[in-house]
Amino acid sequence: MHPAYSVIFFTTASGAGYGLLVLAAIFAVSGLMPAAMWLGLVTTGLALGLIGGGLLSSTFHLGHPERAWRAFTQWRSSWLSREGVLAVVTFVPAGLFAIGWVFLGTTTGFFGWMGALAAVLAVATVISTSMIYASLTTIRQWNNGIVPVAYVVLGLMSGAVLLEAVTRLFGVHGSHVDVVAIALLVVGWVVKIAYWRSVDGGRSKTTLATATGLGRFGAVRLLEQPHTEENFLMQEMGYVVARKHARRLRAIAQLMLFVVPLAATIAAGFVVTELAVLLALVAVASLAVGLVTERWLFFAEAKHDSMVYYGR
Amino acid sequence: MTSLPKHPPAKRLGLAIDLDTCVGCHACATNCKEWNTGAISAPLTDVNAYQAEQRGVWFNRVYTYEVGGEGPQARTVHFPKNCLHCETPACVTVCPTGASYKRSEDGIVLVDHDKCIGCKLCSWACSYGNREYDEHVGVMKKCTLCVDKIYNQNLPEVDRVPACVAACPAKARHFGDFADPNSTVSKLTRERGGYDLAPETGYQPTSKYLPPRPGQRGADAPAAPSTPALAGAGRFLKWVDRVLTR
Numbered sequence: 001m002h003p004a005y006s007v008i009f010f011t012t013a014s015g016a017g018y019g020l021l022v023l024a025a026i027f028a029v030s031g032l033m034p035a036a037m038w039l040g041l042v043t044t045g046l047a048l049g050l051i052g053g054g055l056l057s058s059t060f061h062l063g064h065p066e067r068a069w070r071a072f073t074q075w076r077s078s079w080l081s082r083e084g085v086l087a088v089v090t091f092v093p094a095g096l097f098a099i100g101w102v103f104l105g106t107t108t109g110f111f112g113w114m115g116a117l118a119a120v121l122a123v124a125t126v127i128s129t130s131m132i133y134a135s136l137t138t139i140r141q142w143n144n145g146i147v148p149v150a151y152v153v154l155g156l157m158s159g160a161v162l163l164e165a166v167t168r169l170f171g172v173h174g175s176h177v178d179v180v181a182i183a184l185l186v187v188g189w190v191v192k193i194a195y196w197r198s199v200d201g202g203r204s205k206t207t208l209a210t211a212t213g214l215g216r217f218g219a220v221r222l223l224e225q226p227h228t229e230e231n232f233l234m235q236e237m238g239y240v241v242a243r244k245h246a247r248r249l250r251a252i253a254q255l256m257l258f259v260v261p262l263a264a265t266i267a268a269g270f271v272v273t274e275l276a277v278l279l280a281l282v283a284v285a286s287l288a289v290g291l292v293t294e295r296w297l298f299f300a301e302a303k304h305d306s307m308v309y310y311g312r
Numbered sequence: 313m314t315s316l317p318k319h320p321p322a323k324r325l326g327l328a329i330d331l332d333t334c335v336g337c338h339a340c341a342t343n344c345k346e347w348n349t350g351a352i353s354a355p356l357t358d359v360n361a362y363q364a365e366q367r368g369v370w371f372n373r374v375y376t377y378e379v380g381g382e383g384p385q386a387r388t389v390h391f392p393k394n395c396l397h398c399e400t401p402a403c404v405t406v407c408p409t410g411a412s413y414k415r416s417e418d419g420i421v422l423v424d425h426d427k428c429i430g431c432k433l434c435s436w437a438c439s440y441g442n443r444e445y446d447e448h449v450g451v452m453k454k455c456t457l458c459v460d461k462i463y464n465q466n467l468p469e470v471d472r473v474p475a476c477v478a479a480c481p482a483k484a485r486h487f488g489d490f491a492d493p494n495s496t497v498s499k500l501t502r503e504r505g506g507y508d509l510a511p512e513t514g515y516q517p518t519s520k521y522l523p524p525r526p527g528q529r530g531a532d533a534p535a536a537p538s539t540p541a542l543a544g545a546g547r548f549l550k551w552v553d554r555v556l557t558r
Contacts, residue, residue: 001436063430063450070409070427074314080433081408137402137513138439205512206439208377212391213507213521214331218380223388226341226373229366233441236432305510306441309375309393 001139002239003299010058011129012158012291014087015151017050018122019159021094023180025115027163028107032176035108039170040101046162048094055087079135083128090125094118126155133298140204141302146195153191154257154291157184161261161287165280168268173276181265189258192294196250199301206305222311237304238312249297257290314407316400317416324419324490325457326397326518327477328497328506332525334484336376336390343479344372344394344455351460353425357448369444371395371455372476379524389524392485394476395442395455396509396517397421403434403443412452418489419518420459425451439513462487490518 024043027033033043059065072088074081093114100111107115130151133142160181167173208222209215230238264283268276303312348371349356358368372394380386397414401421404412411427412434414420423434428451435443435452443454458474461467471478477485488497497520500506506520545553 061431063445063447063452064428067409067427067429070411070429071431072408074408074410077315077405078408078433080406080431084408132406132433135406136436138437206510210512211440211510212377212389213509213523214377214379214389214391217387217524218385221378222375223378224376226338226375227370229364231367232369232445232447233435235367236435236445237441304436304441305439305513309441 001299001302001304002236003296004061006057006060008292008295008299010054011151012054012288012295013050013057014054014129015126015155016158016162016291017047017052017054018090018126019155019157020047020050020162021090021122021159022119022156023159023163025097025119027176028101029112029115031108032174033107033167034172035101035105036170036172037102037105039166039172040098040107042170043163043166044094044098044101046166047159048091048098051087051090051094079128079131083125083132086121086125086128090118090121093121123152126152138305139302140202140305141199141298144195144198146191146198150188150191150195153184153188154294157181157188158287158291160184161265161280161283164265164268165277165284168273168277168280171273175269178265178269182262185258185262185265189254189262192254192258204303204305204308206308208308208311211305211308222309225310233306234310238307238310239300240312241300243301246297246301249293253290253293253297255290256286257294260286260290314404314410314412316404316414319416320399320491321414321416321419322491323417324399324518325462325488326419326490326497326520327394327457327474328486328488328500328520328522329392330482330484330486330500330504330522331389331391332484332522333482334374334390334392334480335482336374336388337481338374339479339481340392340476340485341370341372341374343475345370347458347461347475348456351456351458353453353456355446355449356453357446359447369446369453371442371444371453387524387527392476393440393442393509395421395457396440396515396519397455397457399516399518401515402437406433406437408433420457421454422456422459423452423454425449425453428452439510439515440517457487490520 059068071081071084075085097111097115097118101107127148130148134147137143163177164181167177208220212220214220261283264279268279345356356369360366375391377389377391378386379389397420404414409427409429411424413422430450432445443452446453462472473487477487486497486500488495490498492498500522501520504522506522508517
């Protein structure tokens, strides 16, 4: 599938934003992060900024962004619509939670409940995003139970790496942040390896033989395409660039997404504060590159069943 | 509303496409483009129409396959493909805006171009690759089963068939109601063993494909019964004899 940059940025940025929102809400509500104004402003501002920026970016790949509001109507049947509705609804408790933290200096009581509600809705939104892909039976690499797990875990993991940097910058870092970040980095790595193993082993049920129904007469081979140049279908669904370099790109993704952030996060616990902040920022930078590579591969490695008609 | 009709449509309009008689002339695709670039789906945009990297929106595409490997069993099958107007189309249910819908009266799957936001998700959900995005208009387009032609009271009744069906010189395309057991398409499907493309999708296509007939492939070509009286005849007379003996 063609990896649209707007969608890559949307899923990675909003995933990280939602992950940060969830973890910040949990820590702030349980008293593990102080209800201080600047800390609250940067944390919730970063989370909501990433979410909002991601959602805005997702409209850039639309043919008619000005009609995007219509996408809130079909939540009964469409995961894309559910995601839109949940994303907007999440802003209400998340916004109230942020107001309580930043302006009223409180993350308990009513605002605590808003934080908890925002965290639950954030996870639901990320699951909806993943289901847009996981519900498509036409793309074997997406129609996989590990996809929603990977989206949620990678979102939380990105949030944890961001939270490392924020808490270290503000000098409110505690070992609980390390525990969560390291655990999520390890789980994320395991989930991603499990995903790649799962998709590498399978084969699509749809072949040129079943798609044409001509398999009963023996082997089916494309003799002539309907057209000589690439059309929309081939450009959107016949993306083949990544498959050539898949192995190398997977190695790069693992290095930048898991190995470097993991090493930096662990090392930061053994050095002076200034160096620890620097290491936390290195982890964030590496994570960003790793996430984009991983998400690019998620699209580029996915093969659409309709391409069998073109003999691909 | 992108939820599917609660009750199965009274009529189930679709095509029965005969792979035995299709000659791969692309007339269906051409006439489809001609009608639909001036009808409710207009325009069917072409990009770089007269230069390299030409691409454009077509609702009907004719593929050609070699079936049965090489050797005497091999055959060439021309394979026209357009929307199958599925009974349970995922392209409809994934639509976030309500632009994509299946008509409750006749089962035709359509896109409301005024509501479509151009997210392309429906094309991802179609296993058959039968939806094409119009990059100039910014909306998804697809075969309408010539909904603006088959019900058009201004046309003589004989012309109220999809453009692809009207154009086919080999009568390889049949249009009708699959809910009516006595319709031509239902009868053809029964008699010829009409089948669904990729039944594993679970989308239950309405339109059916009629398989190529067995033919005489593989068997030795039947020896023309020789007529002793023609021993001295020329090649033309021998040919006439062969044709008339068939």
